[in-house]
Amino acid sequence: MDINKAYSLIMNKLTTWFENFVKLLPNLVIAALIIVLGFFIAKVMERFALKMVQRISRLHTVNKLFASFVYFVVVGIALFTALDVLNLDKAVTTALAGAGILGLALAFAFQDIASNFISGIFMSFRRPFNVGDLVELGTYKGRIDAINLRDTALTTLQGQRLIIPNKQVFQNPILNYSSSGIRRLDMKIGVSQGDDLEKVRALTIETVSGIEERNSAKDVEFYYEEFADSCINFKLRIWLKDTEQKTYLTARSKAIILIKKAYDEAGFTLPFPIRTLDFAMKGGQSLSEVPLKIESISA
Known part of the structure; x- marks a missing residue:
């Protein structure tokens, strides 16, 4: 049942x-x-x-x-x-x-990983730089090797490989030397206050115009800036053919050598810091006017 x-x-x-x-x-x-x-x-x-x-x-x-x-x-x-x-x-x-x-x-x-991941996504859309660009990320300068979701890899100018989290890259200023395709060399130089400024300007422009790394399509720029303690300072701007760091360093080195040589031949002075030592009790008194007291030391 x-x-x-x-x-x-x-x-x-x-x-x-x-x-x-x-x-x-x-x-x-x-x-x-x-x-x-x-x-x-x-x-x-x-x-x-x-x-x-x-x-x-x-x-x-x-x-x-x-x-x-x-x-x-x-x-x-x-x-x-x-x-x-x-x-x-x-x-x-x-x-x-x-x-x-x-x-x-x-x-x-995993908020740090997530923030790096999200920063990588935003960077992929903003595209502040591409692989191969010469950039300055905060205190680091180098060429971009890889752009990943979590980090950005670059090779520094000294040859070391550097990995930077994308959050740090995204939240700091980015200086891209390659994006515009051109680069400018800026040099601050001083000449003696007794030199002829017009002749200094003409000679300097003529001297650096023949540098091979210079972009001939753009003029050399020369501007006097200020009266310093022992000289008159001016800013020299030279536009370069490309953005490579080697081109920049080579052009700067050549400019320094050529300007020094041209100034020596023309009799222009590249001043160095001058210090005036006052040995007198009263200001403005020359050293020759100060009586010298020589004491003999007996054995």
């Missing part, structure tokens, strides 16, 4: 499950179609997003990341729609709420 009762309960349960399955079958078919269609649309959107983002970003890693993000968003929408058709959206929402709390905790734990 108990066996028959158990059998009856099992059959009733199976019958109920079968009836529910039959009722749910149309929804299962619709949900399956939504998922298949969602994956297809997600793939199309991924390709489209990749083409669009490549127009504004040259960082391949960021481009792939953005395209993958679009793909998973579309797939997620399709999955949620399918679960809603199956009346399972509430259970998934509860699970996602728990995952959100876990994600928030992880975000606090």
Whole structure:
């Protein structure tokens, strides 16, 4: 008797499950179609997003990341729609709420990594520099080797490889020597106050105009700036052919040698600091007027 009762309960349960399955079958078919269609649309959107983002970003890693993000968003929408058709959206929402709390905790734990990652994404769109550019990042100067999501690698002018977190790069001034394609050499020089300033100007411009590294399309610029303690200072500006650091250093070295030689031949003076020593009790008295007292030391 108990066996028959158990059998009856099992059959009733199976019958109920079968009836529910039959009722749910149309929804299962619709949900399956939504998922298949969602994956297809997600793939199309991924390709489209990749083409669009490549127009504004040259960082391949960021481009792939953005395209993958679009793909998973579309797939997620399709999955949620399918679960809603199956009346399972509430259970998934509860699970996602728990995952959100876990994600928030992880975000606090890895906030430095996240900030570097986000800075890398912003930099890929701003494009303050490209691989191969000569840049100055804060106190560091060198040539960019690689731009990653988390950090930027450059080789310093001394040949060392330097890795800088993207957060530090993004939050500090960036000086790019290569972006404009031109570079200027600025030199501050002083001449004696007794020299003919017009002749100094003409001779200096003529002397540096023949430097091979100079950009002949731009004139040499010469400006007197100030009366200093023992000289008159002027600013000399020479535009260069390219932005290479070697070109800059070579042009500066040649300019110093040529100017020194030309001034020596012309009799112009490159002053050096002068100090006046007053040995008298009264200001303005010459050293020859001061009586000297020499004491002998007996053994």
